[in-house]
Amino acid sequence: DTEVTQTPKHLVMGMTNKKSLKCEQHMGHRAMYWYKQKAKKPPELMFVYSYEKLSINESVPSRFSPECPNSSLLNLHLHALQPEDSALYLCASRPAGLENEQYFGPGTRLTVT
Amino acid sequence: SQELEQSPQSLIVQEGKNLTINCTSSKTLYGLYWYKQKYGEGLIFLMMLQKGGEEKSHEKITAKLDEKKQQSSLHITASQPSHAGIYLCGADAYGGATNKLIFGTGTLLAVQP
Numbered sequence: 001d002t003e004v005t006q007t008p009k010h011l012v013m014g015m016t017n018k019k020s021l022k023c024e025q026h027m028g029h030r031a032m033y034w035y036k037q038k039a040k041k042p043p044e045l046m047f048v049y050s051y052e053k054l055s056i057n058e059s060v061p062s063r064f065s066p067e068c069p070n071s072s073l074l075n076l077h078l079h080a081l082q083p084e085d086s087a088l089y090l091c092a093s094r095p096a097g098l099e100n101e102q103y104f105g106p107g108t109r110l111t112v113t
Numbered sequence: 114s115q116e117l118e119q120s121p122q123s124l125i126v127q128e129g130k131n132l133t134i135n136c137t138s139s140k141t142l143y144g145l146y147w148y149k150q151k152y153g154e155g156l157i158f159l160m161m162l163q164k165g166g167e168e169k170s171h172e173k174i175t176a177k178l179d180e181k182k183q184q185s186s187l188h189i190t191a192s193q194p195s196h197a198g199i200y201l202c203g204a205d206a207y208g209g210a211t212n213k214l215i216f217g218t219g220t221l222l223a224v225q226p
Contacts, residue, residue, distance in 0.1 A: 004155075006155075033213075033214075040219075040221075041219075042201055042216035042217060042218060042219050043156070043216055045213050045214070045215070048213055088153060090155060090156070092156075092214075101146060101158045101161055102146075102156075102203075102214055103158070104148075104155040104156040104157075104158075105155050106154055106155040107153070107154065107155050109153060
């Protein structure tokens with residue numbers, strides 16, 4: 001199994017809703033990433049988990065809350081989002097060690113109304 | 114901080130024509146990655162380059178990293194409509210215990226039949 005899966009594929013939520021994005025990989029990768037991508041822009045790193053511990057938080061607002069329950073699963077909990085948070089959210093994983101390729105999931109298209 | 118600039122920003126070519134996309138880094142590159150993305154989808158890994166002067170090919174796509182390791186090029190020979198998409202270069206930026214991938218500005222490629 002060499003893929004990263006993400007659910008849901010599409011999500012529409014109101015500004016008062018609470019929702020979660022899910023990412024899963026079974027390649028034994030110990031680094032997992034969340035990216036946000038706006039239209040016509042490259043992906044921007046949000047969070048990095050290394051060995052299930054939060055390693056990097058790129059000054060992301062607290063309305064985004066990441067969680068890594070185990071080495072295969074990565075969640076992104078969403079609460080009180082703003083319309084400008086509408087974007088494609090990409091998850092990626094990477095083998096341990098430096099300078100290895102990242103494997104990306106297909107993304108979740110999020111719309112905040 | 115490291116920045117990656119891609120050129121051109123967008124490109125329209127006739128099917129069968131060759132093309133080149135460039136990626137220039139503000140700092141020495143220690144790992145350079147090329148990805149392709151269809152609109153609204155995840156990123157597909159194309160190639161990774163690490164050594165100065167390195168060149169790799171896959172099907173009709175060739176990527177090179179210059180000797181000084183600050184510039185990479187992606188060359189497509191005899192382009193096909195299936196080559197259309199957004200091409201992103203990425204580079205490792207060390208974030209302490211975990212490295213992170215930063216992306217270039219992207220190049221949108223359209224191939225006209």
